[in-house]
Amino acid sequence: MKVRRVLIANRGEIAVRIIRTCRALGIETVVAVSDADREGLAARLADRTVCIGPARAAASYLNVGAVVTAAVGTGCDAVHPGYGFLAENASLAEACAESGVTFIGPRPETIRTLGDKIQARALAVSAGVPVVPGADDIADSQRAISVARDVGLPILLKAAAGGGGKGMQVVHELCRLRGAFETATAEARAAFGNGTLYMERLVPNARHIEVQILGDRHGNVLHLGERDCTLQRRHQKVVEEAPAVLISEQLRDRMRQAAVGLAVAVGYEGAGTVEFLVDQDRDEFFFLEVNTRIQVEHPVTEVLTGVDLVGEQLRIAAGEPLALDQAQIHLRGHAIECRINAEAAHDNFRPSPGLISEWREPDHAYVRVDTHCYPGYGVPPFYDSLLAKLIVVGQDRAEAVARTQLALSEFSIQGVECTLPFLRSLLQRPEYATGSVNTRWVESVTAERKISVGHEGERA
């Protein structure tokens, strides 16, 4: 089956990114926009724009019926969901199949299995992939106490059914476990209609490392190396890089093989990411989850491997075999991605939508900027605050860091507050230069005000 016309059910930089690859492959694009995005860059670049609903995402970008009707009504043979919104919604994949439209992503049952934390964890265990010590059947506080004794404190309690920090509790002392259980189970029941919890050991000195995988309909699976996403703030990634920093070659190789093993076990079709937690104190890694979509930070992998991941997604969706085998995948150099958000870092990262009066990107052969912004663009207040991704490559990490610092200093955005000053300051910290950080590092330095988070205009 050939893909000739793709409906892009997303917005912002990723919609622009998908259009670019489609154009290169001679595939027509229809971009589904909300009322707030009619004048956006994606709408200007696409062959056609179709307005699927009002600005409110629930009635537009999250509306499965509108997306599928728009795809059929505009003669598209495939839907690309991007990331976020409906990207990991099995109902969209099913509704596409029912309407004879190809969903660019894994099969609905794969999305459903991997989207359920307990099922995904069980699958990892059966595929021989280590999981964080814990249990997934915490139905009462007695069970919670006995499991906590086995895995050791501190522990983390999470809702089995959901995410976003709802029903999440950290417990350092056994005497506080009962209260934490009651709070978490009540929150989980209120948010997801299911009070079942799972408990796992909390890893205080952790790195977040994820492996990019590709699988096709013919049973071929390969990995494209890993990305280190240890720099996070409130579970949102801030800076990503590849290859992973300060881990042993043996651990790196085991993680890559584990990711491939998991993908083979589930018969994975499409691009995906297997996320791991690395315990730096014990030199161990644990399975976290699989993201069944293209990820925000995919360019880090693209600039090192030369593989167009969106292009591979389209190939796989069309039923073609992967163009490469594992021996042909090489990661050359070191890459860093910074996420530039319309947020005032000095004011607790308050969103700062508005009119962009100046937009000047760094211009070097080693710089890639993925964005939907331009001078005169009005950043709407309804959606994610991502303005741009700055991706910089160097021969080694030291060169990549130095080039990123230079590129950040040359990037100028005026009119809205953005996280450029915060990123400049973050990347100048000695801990970043040595790589000796963990997943709590960004929040700790932000809270201690060790880094400047001032206004763009305050920079000398």
Next chain:
Amino acid sequence: MDRARLLVASCRPEEEPTLGSQVKEVNPKIMMLRLTRDDIADIVQAFGSSTFTSLELRVGAVTLEVRKPGAEETRPADALPRTVEVVAPLLGIFEAEPVTGGPPFVRPGTRVHPETTVGILHVGKDRTPVMAGVCGTVDEVLVKGGQLVEYGQPMLRVNTAPPDLPGELTDAAGADAP
């Protein structure tokens, strides 16, 4: 700015009836909306140094209307549009006739009132009737059955001139829709 000053002088926020002391106790947020004479003077000054020619501001019971000398009235009573477009409240496939068959819901010349169904938008298993939302006579149906209609897309033009004023009707018929 003489006229502006005169208007300010005629505004008496102290006397506004809705922001009394009992409201203060119930909801302090409402009190934040109270305008003082100084507030109004500031607003008028900001308006005066702006490039705008008129300003209308309503805060609670206070209405402030300011126009610079020479600025024209912008909302004459007779400027209401005579032809209005009925736009799609959601994306869907347009159905011009009832599922059970029969004539189209509307044609040019059909009299509609706000609750008249002018068509159906079909999305998946859902069929949503679209109401005219206005009183008038259908001038033109802009979409065809089976067509994809986008959110906000004009579906009909409706002439809202009252039918009991023949002169108005003649005018409307003689002029193309804007």
